[in-house]
Amino acid sequence: MAEHAYENELAEFSQRWYGAHVKQWEAAGGADPDDWLPYLRRQAPIALANLEELARSDDLGAFVEAMQQFSRKNTAFRGYPGQIFLRNINNETDDSRATARLLVDVLRPPRDSAEAHRKISNLAAEVRRIGAGRLLAPGYSAFLASYFWNMENPLEWPIAWRDSVYFVEYCTGTTLPPSSQPADRYLRLLEAIRAFDDDTERFWYVRNMHVQHNHALFDPVLVDRCRFGLDRDIDPAALLANANALVAVSRHLGESLRESVTEVAGLDLKYKKLPRMWNQNGPGRSDLWVDWRLPVEPEGPAIRVWVNHQGAAIGFRTGHLSPWTDLKGSLEALRPPGFEEFKVMRLSDFKSPNSDKHGFVGANGDLFYGRWYEPEELAGLDLRAEVVSVTEAARPMMDRVMQAATGEGSRSEHRGSVAAGDEEAEAEGAEDDEAAEGSLDARIESLAEELLLEGRGFLDDLVSLLDDKGQAILYGPPGTGKTYLARGLARALAPDPDRRMLVQFHPSTSYEDFFEGYRPETGADGALAYRLTPGPLALLAEKAAADPGRRHVMVIDEINRANLPKVLGELLFLFEYRDESVRTLYRPDQPFRLPPNLQFVGTMNTADRSIALIDAALRRRFQFVPFFPDRGPASGLLERWLRANNEPEWVGVLVDMVNDDLTHALGGSHLLLGASHFMKPGLDRDRLRQIWEYNIEPFIEDQFFGDPAQIDRFRFDAVLGRYRERTGDPSVDPTGSEPDGPDETGPEPPTA
Numbered sequence: 001m002a003e004h005a006y007e008n009e010l011a012e013f014s015q016r017w018y019g020a021h022v023k024q025w026e027a028a029g030g031a032d033p034d035d036w037l038p039y040l041r042r043q044a045p046i047a048l049a050n051l052e053e054l055a056r057s058d059d060l061g062a063f064v065e066a067m068q069q070f071s072r073k074n075t076a077f078r079g080y081p082g083q084i085f086l087r088n089i090n091n092e093t094d095d096s097r098a099t100a101r102l103l104v105d106v107l108r109p110p111r112d113s114a115e116a117h118r119k120i121s122n123l124a125a126e127v128r129r130i131g132a133g134r135l136l137a138p139g140y141s142a143f144l145a146s147y148f149w150n151m152e153n154p155l156e157w158p159i160a161w162r163d164s165v166y167f168v169e170y171c172t173g174t175t176l177p178p179s180s181q182p183a184d185r186y187l188r189l190l191e192a193i194r195a196f197d198d199d200t201e202r203f204w205y206v207r208n209m210h211v212q213h214n215h216a217l218f219d220p221v222l223v224d225r226c227r228f229g230l231d232r233d234i235d236p237a238a239l240l241a242n243a244n245a246l247v248a249v250s251r252h253l254g255e256s257l258r259e260s261v262t263e264v265a266g267l268d269l270k271y272k273k274l275p276r277m278w279n280q281n282g283p284g285r286s287d288l289w290v291d292w293r294l295p296v297e298p299e300g301p302a303i304r305v306w307v308n309h310q311g312a313a314i315g316f317r318t319g320h321l322s323p324w325t326d327l328k329g330s331l332e333a334l335r336p337p338g339f340e341e342f343k344v345m346r347l348s349d350f351k352s353p354n355s356d357k358h359g360f361v362g363a364n365g366d367l368f369y370g371r372w373y374e375p376e377e378l379a380g381l382d383l384r385a386e387v388v389s390v391t392e393a394a395r396p397m398m399d400r401v402m403q404a405a406t407g408e409g410s411r412s413e414h415r416g417s418v419a420a421g422d423e424e425a426e427a428e429g430a431e432d433d434e435a436a437e438g439s440l441d442a443r444i445e446s447l448a449e450e451l452l453l454e455g456r457g458f459l460d461d462l463v464s465l466l467d468d469k470g471q472a473i474l475y476g477p478p479g480t481g482k483t484y485l486a487r488g489l490a491r492a493l494a495p496d497p498d499r500r501m502l503v504q505f506h507p508s509t510s511y512e513d514f515f516e517g518y519r520p521e522t523g524a525d526g527a528l529a530y531r532l533t534p535g536p537l538a539l540l541a542e543k544a545a546a547d548p549g550r551r552h553v554m555v556i557d558e559i560n561r562a563n564l565p566k567v568l569g570e571l572l573f574l575f576e577y578r579d580e581s582v583r584t585l586y587r588p589d590q591p592f593r594l595p596p597n598l599q600f601v602g603t604m605n606t607a608d609r610s611i612a613l614i615d616a617a618l619r620r621r622f623q624f625v626p627f628f629p630d631r632g633p634a635s636g637l638l639e640r641w642l643r644a645n646n647e648p649e650w651v652g653v654l655v656d657m658v659n660d661d662l663t664h665a666l667g668g669s670h671l672l673l674g675a676s677h678f679m680k681p682g683l684d685r686d687r688l689r690q691i692w693e694y695n696i697e698p699f700i701e702d703q704f705f706g707d708p709a710q711i712d713r714f715r716f717d718a719v720l721g722r723y724r725e726r727t728g729d730p731s732v733d734p735t736g737s738e739p740d741g742p743d744e745t746g747p748e749p750p751t752a
Helices: 003-027 036-055 061-075 080-091 098-108 112-132 140-150 162-170 181-194 200-212 220-230 236-265 325-334 385-406 423-436 440-450 459-471 482-493 535-547 564-568 572-575 614-619 637-644 648-665 685-703 708-714 716-727
Strands: 270-272 289-292 302-307 310-319 338-345 367-373 471-476 502-503 514-521 530-532 553-557 596-603 622-626
Touching: 003 181, 003 200, 003 220, 036 061, 036 098, 036 140, 036 648, 061 080, 061 596, 080 098, 080 112, 080 140, 080 514, 080 596, 080 648, 080 716, 098 140, 098 572, 112 310, 162 181, 162 200, 162 236, 181 200, 181 338, 181 423, 200 338, 200 459, 220 236, 220 289, 236 270, 236 289, 236 302, 236 367, 236 385, 302 367, 302 385, 310 338, 310 385, 325 367, 325 385, 367 385, 367 514, 440 459, 459 482, 459 622, 471 482, 482 637, 502 535, 502 572, 514 622, 530 535, 535 596, 564 572, 564 614, 572 614, 637 648, 648 716, 685 708, 685 716
Parallel strands: 471 596, 471 622, 502 553, 553 596
Antiparallel strands: 270 289, 289 302, 302 310, 310 367, 338 367, 514 530
């Protein structure tokens, strides 16, 4: 089959998947109970008249004020991509008449896609020229332009809603260009929408039902995608694209159904993201699962939705608890009517003549109990109701597992199905367990998603830097997530907890604490003696030396807080010369070397500018990786977290504004506010005030000690007032949001 035929088949899958959502929308009665589009159509003449007045007068300020009035009745335009973006263009421009003429050109509908690209590109270029930062982000150019185009020609130019981007990526598995490339992003979005539906308003309704109303859907096309992925003779790029589509569906189902599953289970279940690959040998997975895992072990039992090339199942997967032979019998007794027991095979057994008829592949020895659905049963299935029903039926099995895990012993005490002394079987099981979590590539990609990074390039660079020198230090202001990132990277590099370790340095940390030293102990006769005791480094180095084929990782948090030359001693030599050994302080007769498969990830705060004080020899041996809120991978992190967690976006804009002010006041970015201070649920003005007064203001007082004017400038009320003045955002007005009568605004619009 030619390569283009694969592309055609993948496009057909995406079209069928979108068509299934159209059918669901039609079955629900069509249109939308929160129908917002007709209201926009009625208000459109007001905005278009404002634009024509701008063309006659070149009065940008008057246009902005007129659109401010328009936004009071059109809440979707009120936010950052619309009215606030427009206001900030007016605030920052150095030639208001020229900017007015540019806006007239940009906001009038284009003749074709090429002109649309030119208009958005021109506006984005002007925004980059006159300003920078969240208050004036070029990425908003596509929304502002398409909003006006849509009011004049709604069927030709759909609005660049962020939710539309999400829905397209969910239907296709492809990632559109980033918001930093607004023209390319809009053209790709436009192309996808037109390929799906010649009625762009119907597309809006269908995607609104899916995204805004959190719908979950099954369809036989998912089975066909899994069957397509089984053909290893297909171009690897096509297999990976197909796997991406399966992962996108899994992600949506995991998030949209988590609350329902958790409520029925009565447990705090965690959604586990699906890796793109089965293991390091495969170009892309050919099944789809969604796990909501019990709070027992990281890779433990879960409620699972599982689709493969033969059909689908919904049930309870025991995961790594399956070797508990005494548990298997009790689970059999608790198995609800209608639940089958599905055999879960190793990947190597997949094409065996004795393979299970349903073909589920995973870690060796897993047990899976649930209901089976033939492909034709998936069309029109009420997936949410079905998952809730299965979870409810599986509750006795979950309770039994939780009882065994928390009250009848640990995992190590119940590995009964592995024959005593059968070390080969034990090792093989461990390899299968790790393979089930995907290759390093899949784990890095999953970590990038967890960290809300824009792509995985930064993590790939980190892995490359570790492979180069063996050790790296993440440095930046407090609260940027350095420790969280370091621990996540360690998990990705060394999935087995026995192959990684976290150590936190402090001023009293010594060589003996970190590596090894003599420690007192009382003998059987009560006499005091001293024994040479290994520290964390010696213990992990021993494990790494005994297991040379796999990575071992040590995370050293706050590495700069200790006296490093004193703590590391002669070990500093080994960080650079891994193939050599040294005589250590307490074992001069036993040469010691650092195994090449032992890697170190350190974290260091720059609040005291301590990186400049680090010994030059140490700096030469470590890779130093900056992690700052205003640049690199941490840039925009708070914005992405707020968006992902449906928290108010204005908080991120305010924090960026303060960081800009701090950069100028302190002459650098070493003391900026990290995102983690504000990554708290339930953010509103009162919650932010509490965070600011008890977390941020003490930090500000320390940095501006002796300068009360600067301290007052960064008090919460002063910051909030400065933000309100710069943006004109009504949502943070001390008296509350500007009121809109229900007959004036209509329903709440989608996310812009």
